[in-house]
Amino acid sequence: MNKFDKAFWEELYKTNDTGWNIGYISTPIKEYIDQLHSKELKILIPGAGNSYEAEYLWKKGFKNLFVLDIAEQPLLNLKNRIPDFPDNQLLLQDFFQVNDKFDLIIEQTFFCALNPSMREDYVTKMSEIIDQKGKLIGLLFDFPLDTKGPPFGGSKDDYLKRFAPYFKINTLERSYNSIKPREDKELFFIFEKNYHN
Template sequence: MASGDNVQTGYSCDDWERHYDTDDLRWDLGEVAPPFERLWEERNISPCKAIIPGCGRGHEAVFLAERGFQITAVDYTRGAVGLLDDALVTKNLPGEVLHLNFFELDAKYNNSFDLMLEHTFFCAINPDMRQEYVTTAGRILKSGALLIGLFYETGEKDGPPFNTGKRDIEECFSEKFEIEILNKTIHSAERRQGKEWLAILKRK
């Protein structure tokens, strides 16, 4: 974690990269987040153009690619991008993996995605960047597109992961998104039980 007195300083890109360099992926579930798997069993979410920000090893990206979604995954570390590139090659799956800062996505991606799948990226960024997150999501998603996310209520003051409560989600997203579903999920991985908000947000 970057040094300083402000506990909400967060990680720099180098901090994240160090985790990949030392194979310390303590946030990684080793599989797609179970609530997503459940949601896909319960709802008919048709394959479409999808983006996965802060994709990490990319379990969500692989999950979508295996189901016929046209994926763009974004991470600003070499480590994450390398791992996902390898996974896609091994599984012979198509997909675009971008090595860049999510907030600097090129304007050619404006208004181009039908789905964004959020998993422990919103809680990974400095809370000061949350409005920028909403602005970027709003810019790249088509009107009517879905942002499906798991938001992590850690109950902790510092981070990452930074605490995300129901009101944080409502305050951040209400202007640009309709909140279709916002419930604590009971299907979280064991270590996150009772701490994850499953949100389905629709771009206005």
């Protein structure tokens, strides 16, 4: 049984117990977005939370953008900040129930929030919903696996072992431009879907 269910996350947002919420887009993801050219990319941000990444993308003209969370409150928070964000692109659902394809998926504190027993399911689901030549990019925590999370940690070796069968590892390295509280604790990555998966 996964205790990190809808009720768990709704309660955290209701009580404002969201210590991971930095209140703005993280620098490594902002810099990645800044070099994107095609505004037509179909983008998903799963486990998005308050999703300052989505707000940044939207204001830069990326309109084929979908934001997913199992808890309703963070989606409402985003809608309050961007009233014209389409309701049908706010996905209140379990990530593992997604049945669509995307060109780009942005990972920001979602993987590390899942119970580690779900990591293999995460990787296979990502490989299913990323289109050919699509990319999964973002940040993964780099500190010892913690049983008291979320967030749970992880290591570069473990990520390589899990993702390499499904993705071409373009980049997986220490993030040089993390925000101060996460300095030396994050790996920035760009994984490209393997053509045979």
